[in-house]
Amino acid sequence: xxxxxxxxxxxxxxxxxxxxxxxxxxxxxxxxxxxxxxxxxxxxxxxxxxxxxxxxxxxxxxxxxxxxxxxxxxxxxxxxxxxxxxxxxxxxxxxxxxxxxxxxxxxxxxxxxxxxxxxxxxxxxxxxxxxxxxxxxxxxxxxxxxxxxxxxxxxxxxxxxxxxxxxxxxxxxxxxxxxxxxxxxxxxxxxxxxxxxxxxxxxxxxxxxxxxxxxxxxxxxxxxxxxxxxxxxxxxxxxxxxxxxxxxxxxxxxxxxxxxxxxxxxxxxxxxxxxxxxxxxxxxxxxxxxxxxxxxxxxxxxxxxxxxxxxxxxxxxxxxxxxxxxxxxxxxxxxxxxxxxxxxxxxxxxxxxxxxxxxxxxxxxxxxxxxxxxxxxxxxxxxxxxxxxxxxxxxxxxxxxxxxxxxxxxxxxxxxxxxxxxxxxxxxxxxxxxxxxxxxxxxxxxxxxxxxxxxxxxxxxxxxxxxxxxxxxxxxxxxxxxxxxxxxxxxxxxxxxxxxxxxxxxxxxxxxxxxxxxxxxxxxxxxxxxxxxxxxxxxxxxxxxxxxxxxxxxxxxxxxxxxxxxxxxxxxxxxxxxxxxxxxxxxxxxxxxxxxxxxxxxxxxxxxxxxxxxxxxxxxxxxxxxxxxxxxxxxxxxxxxxxxxxxxxxxxxxxxxxxxxxxxxxxxxxxxxxxxxxxxxxxxxxxxxxxxxxxxxxxxxxxxxxxxxxxxxxxxxxxxxxxxxxxxxxxxxxxxxxxxxxxxxxxxxxxxxxxxxxxxxxxxxxxxxxxxxxxxxxxxxxxxxxxxxxxxxxxxxxxxxxxxxxxxxxxxxxxxxxxxxxxxxxxxxxxxxxxxxxxxxxxxxxxxxxxxxxxxxxxxxxxxxxxxxxxxxxxxx
Numbered sequence: 084x085x086x087x088x089x090x091x092x093x094x095x096x097x098x099x100x101x102x103x104x105x106x107x108x109x110x111x112x113x114x115x116x117x118x119x120x121x122x123x124x125x126x127x128x129x130x131x132x133x134x135x136x137x138x139x140x141x142x143x144x145x146x147x148x149x150x151x152x153x154x155x156x157x158x159x160x161x162x163x164x165x166x167x168x169x170x171x172x173x174x175x176x177x178x179x180x181x182x183x184x185x186x187x188x189x190x191x192x193x194x195x196x197x198x199x200x201x202x203x204x205x206x207x208x209x210x211x212x213x214x215x216x217x218x219x220x221x222x223x224x225x226x227x228x229x230x231x232x233x234x235x236x237x238x239x240x241x242x243x244x245x246x247x248x249x250x251x252x253x254x255x256x257x258x259x260x261x262x263x264x265x266x267x268x269x270x271x272x273x274x275x276x277x278x279x280x281x282x283x284x285x286x287x288x289x290x291x292x293x294x295x296x297x298x299x300x301x302x303x304x305x306x307x308x309x310x311x312x313x314x315x316x317x318x319x320x321x322x323x324x325x326x327x328x329x330x331x332x333x334x335x336x337x338x339x340x341x342x343x344x345x346x347x348x349x350x351x352x353x354x355x356x357x358x359x360x361x362x363x364x365x366x367x368x369x370x371x372x373x374x375x376x377x378x379x380x381x382x383x384x385x386x387x388x389x390x391x392x393x394x395x396x397x398x399x400x401x402x403x404x405x406x407x408x409x410x411x412x413x414x415x416x417x418x419x420x421x422x423x424x425x426x427x428x429x430x431x432x433x434x435x436x437x438x439x440x441x442x443x444x445x446x447x448x449x450x451x452x453x454x455x456x457x458x459x460x461x462x463x464x465x466x467x468x469x470x471x472x473x474x475x476x477x478x479x480x481x482x483x484x485x486x487x488x489x490x491x492x493x494x495x496x497x498x499x500x501x502x503x504x505x506x507x508x509x510x511x512x513x514x515x516x517x518x519x520x521x522x523x524x525x526x527x528x529x530x531x532x533x534x535x536x537x538x539x540x541x542x543x544x545x546x547x548x549x550x551x552x553x554x555x556x557x558x559x560x561x562x563x564x565x566x567x568x569x570x571x572x573x574x575x576x577x578x579x580x581x582x583x584x585x586x587x588x589x590x591x592x593x594x595x596x597x598x599x600x601x602x603x604x605x606x607x608x609x610x611x612x613x614x615x616x617x618x619x620x621x622x623x624x625x626x627x628x629x630x631x632x633x634x635x636x637x638x639x640x641x642x643x644x645x646x647x648x649x650x651x652x653x654x655x656x657x658x659x660x661x662x663x664x665x666x667x668x669x670x671x672x673x674x675x676x677x678x679x680x681x682x683x684x685x686x687x688x689x690x691x692x693x694x695x696x697x698x699x700x701x702x703x704x705x706x707x708x709x710x711x712x713x714x715x716x717x718x719x720x721x722x723x724x725x726x727x728x729x730x731x732x733x734x735x736x737x738x739x740x741x742x743x744x745x746x747x748x749x750x751x752x753x754x755x756x757x758x759x760x761x762x763x764x765x766x767x768x769x770x771x772x773x774x775x776x777x778x779x780x781x782x783x784x785x786x787x788x789x790x791x792x793x794x795x796x797x798x799x800x801x802x803x804x805x806x807x808x809x810x811x812x813x814x815x816x817x818x819x820x821x822x823x824x825x826x827x828x829x830x831x832x833x834x835x836x837x838x839x840x841x842x843x844x845x846x847x848x849x850x851x852x853x854x855x856x857x858x859x860x861x862x863x864x865x866x867x868x869x870x871x872x873x874x875x876x877x878x879x880x881x882x883x884x885x886x887x888x889x890x891x892x893x894x895x896x897x898x899x900x901x902x903x904x905x906x907x908x909x910x911x912x913x914x915x916x917x918x919x920x921x922x923x924x925x926x927x928x929x930x931x932x933x934x935x936x937x938x939x940x941x942x943x944x945x946x947x948x949x950x951x952x953x954x955x956x957x958x959x960x
Contacts, residue, residue, distance in 0.1 A: 086377045087231075087276050088326055089218040090211035090238070090269060093204050093260065095136040096176035096194075101129040103775070107164060107171050110768055111446065117439065124436040128156060131436075135205070142215045150212060151430035154205045157198060158427045159435045162442040166198035168566050169772075172779040175201040176786065180211065180260040181320055191258060194786045196779060199252030203245055206425065207261055210241030214273060217280075228284045232420070235277035240423035242270035255559075259318050268312045268319065270422060272327070275305030277420040279334065292348075296341035297417035303334035304416060322376065329373035333382065336365040340386055342414050343393070352393065353403035354411060359390040361408055445666045448678040452662045455682050459690055460655050463697050467648045470701050472747065474641060477708055479739040481715045482732050484638050487631050495613045499735060502742035503605045503612060509749060511606035515595060518752035522588050525759035529581060529766055536770040537574050540567050543777045550784070557791055560783060570773060577766060584758065591751050594744065601741035616738075617731045630717045637711045644704050651700065655693055660685070 104125035112118045135153040140146040164171050176194040193200075217234035221227035245266045249257055259265055282298040310327040313319050343358035366383045397403055441449075478484070485496040495503075544563035551558045604615055662685065669676050 086326060086330075087214075087218040087279075088272055088323060089215040091180045091320075092140065092208050092211050093180045094178045095204065096192075097137060098132065098173060098175060099129060100132060100173060101126045103171050103173050104128070104164060106771075106775070110771075121437065121440055124440075127436050128160070131156060136208070140212060142212070142219050144216065147209065147212050147216060148430055148432065150205065150209045151428075152433055154202065154209060155428040155430050155433040156436060157202045157205065160437055161198055161202075162444060163437055163440050163446075164198075165443055166196070168196045168561060168779070169569055169776055172196050172776050173198075174779055174783055174786075175204070177204045177258070179258045180207070181265075181318065182259070192790065193258045194783055195253065195255070196783070197253060199248075203249050203252050203257075203261055206241050206245055207266070209429070210238040210245075210269070210273070213238040213241070214276075217276070222280070222283055225284070228280055228287070232277050232280040232284075233423075235273045235280065236420055237423045239270045239273035239277065239420075240425055242266040242273065243422045244425040246270065262318070264312070264316065265318045268309055271305060271309040271312065272323075274420055274422060275302055275309055275330070278302040278305055278418065279330070281419045282334070282337070292341040292344040293415075294417065296338045296345065297415045298419065299334045299338035299341065300414045301416040301418045303331050303338060306331040306334060325373045325376050329369045329377045329379075332365040332369045333377070333379060336362040336369075336382065336386065338414050339365070340389065343389065347393070351403070352397045352401045353405045356390065356393045356397055356403075356405045357408065357411055359386060359393055360405075361411075362386045363390055441663055441667065442670065444676055445663060445670060448666045448676045448681075449662055451678050452666075452682040452685075455686060456690075459686055460658075463655055463690075463694060464652050466701065467652060467697060470704050471645055471648060472743070474645070474704055474708060475743045476740075477712070478638070478641075479736055479743060481711070482736045482739065483634065483711070483715065485735040485739060486715075486718070486732065487634055495609060495616060496735065499612070499738050500609060502739065503607075503609070506602065506605045506742060506745050509745075512599065512603050515602070515745070515748055515752065518749070518756060519592060519595065522752070522755060522759070525756065525763070526581065526585065526588070529759060529762050532763065532766040532770055533574060533577050533581070536766070536773040537571075539770075539773050539777045540570060540574075543780050547780070547784070550788075554791060557794075558787070560787060563780065566776075566780075570769075570776070573769060577762075577769065580762070584755070587751075588755065591748060591755070595748055598741050598744045598748075601737050602745045605738060605741055605745070616734050630714060634711065634714045634718060637707055637714060641704065641707045641711070644700060644707065648700055651693065651696055655690075658689060658693075660689055 101122075105122045108118055108121045108125065112121060131149075131153050135149045140150070166173060174194050174196045175198075176192055177200075178192040182191040213234040217231040217238070220231040220234075222231060243266070245261055246263045249261055249263060249266070256262075278298065279302045282295065282302055285295045285298050306327055310324065310331055313324065313327070339358040339362040343355040343362070346352075346354040346358060363383075363386050366379050366386055369377060369379050370383055397405075484498045540563075544567060547563040551562065604612065607615070662682070665681060665685065666676050666678070669681060
């Protein structure tokens, strides 16, 4: 009797998970042992998918364990990899479990770049395989009953979980098999079967009949609810519906049977008979309607024997009144089953392959923290460099320290010699020229990479728009212009960065041109440098002066501040602190990460002392510069002033400024070169990202085009053509005449209409000719020569109503015959056309002599060459 429903597995297309995951790992994690270990884990994950989905699975616990391990692993990597169409793009393709497909079209399938979709389909297979394993259990022992109940409840929970999460996981319409309605029904079916297993165990353990009746009644209730949910939906296999209906009746019959035993024990013999009669009616319905699906012979015999015995005892002994069915008390219900909730990990042997990889949320928080840290360090370093440049500019404008070193008036001051030596050691003007020459090449390389990346996006987006215009609503995938918005925003950002870099390069070149001659002078030997500096009267009288000593002390203090800044800058760059552990702790404690609060607090703790030192250095320099300017004013008053000395001082100032500009230009140009090289790496990653998503979109496009071609092949080739008006309406515009023939029942939806069979040739005999006027519909027809042809329609005349012809495959148009319009039915003897019965409101063919009033004369006989009446042409409905 027992016949359980099991669910078919979904079929997945092969996918290489290792390649995209390894690419993301190599881009996101530094090289080393950790990166290699993560890549090995990605390869193991790809192998696990092949084991779980790439081969037929046995109906065994080990196969289910493999599926559960893969599902657990998907759940564990979900927060660690950004699976999406524009990041880690992996397209998962699954076929509908219940769609058998067609000869040309194949079965329905859906391809999505969504890990949630993969998880949903894998969980569906977990529930389906659990239902198959449960159906294979031996229900004659306790172990088999327990295993079946456990697996049915797990399957119910899996399908219920899909029902609750599928729409949010996919963000689009799923295939029918994983739609909320379908999996909700499957969950209820599995729950009903688990309840039935408990009923079988209670029966096997010979528990009290009242308890068994409640268990059976609850199972019948579950089966009835499942049947109602899918009764009017063509989503499950057709054999499911009769099984559900039969199970509902069987479990209700069992409930009535066991409740009748309880009634007998309570001396309620009439109730016993009433319940047994109801049970007998239920199993009789099953035996008559669903015998090909479920055999209930044993249950029928058992109930009939009990009913016969009860009737016999009641007739001879008790004479208790048998109540009506509606007067019987309802049987209680007892549910011992519930859907097993899906709690990860589902597998008892699960080990996370990516256990050492931090979640994506932590990665993002660390990335934002590093950006905050870089901004803070760069801001502090920029403040110190600006202060140093300001000090150098002030000293150069005051011709210090050269002014207090120029005692002879005809030699090069030592500070200028030191500056000249430093410039020559760094390569002098040739170094600047080479760095400036390299910049356009680096810039052009970056522009080409960026343009090529955007070109890939443009071409794919154009193709997508063309196909969307061609297929309209059939082209169901995310539009490329929406999908590429983040990438285009990133590309626009890179364009702006390059434009700013071009402006900065122009400013550097302009500054270099304005100081090139002076820098070139610094690069000359000492003799040429001395000859280029004008001579002046010596200022030996100022040597040893208190003002000069004060200036020297202040300048020495300023140099010390500069050296401290250099050391402070190195310290700021060398500070490093890994925030991963702090973010992991916050995620574990709160379930979320408040990155801003944690990062700001930690940066204040680490860099608070450095920030204070920078501010102290700036304040100290400000005081020193103020004192230096005051002392220089006193020095200028004491110094003899003439044209020669002023000219010499101006040249020395320019040389000092040229040195500062050389140092700054070289630093700027080296930073620019480093910037372009780093930007090249970033743009190459951007290009790889664009090429990957374009390749994935092309693969998805090819799959979608293939599916569209298959769906078009499944569509009917003949269009729906309405009948001509003269076949459905009278010639004069009046409505068809009422026919006394009963209206035939409508066809069952889904049944393909068949064309009527070609009638046999007429039997030419005297007997048939003499009986032509009395032959009923369906008998032999009169000879073709004597057969009356239908009247030709006369303009303005009222013609009899024409019944609608059955739909038929469209054929070639018939030729026009004399006396007939260009498009009309061929004449046919009435005795051979059952579909035209009732056309003349008579069950026999009208006599050629006695025509109906208002009929037009009959046309001439058929043309020669057509000895048999031709099949009428019926357009496709």
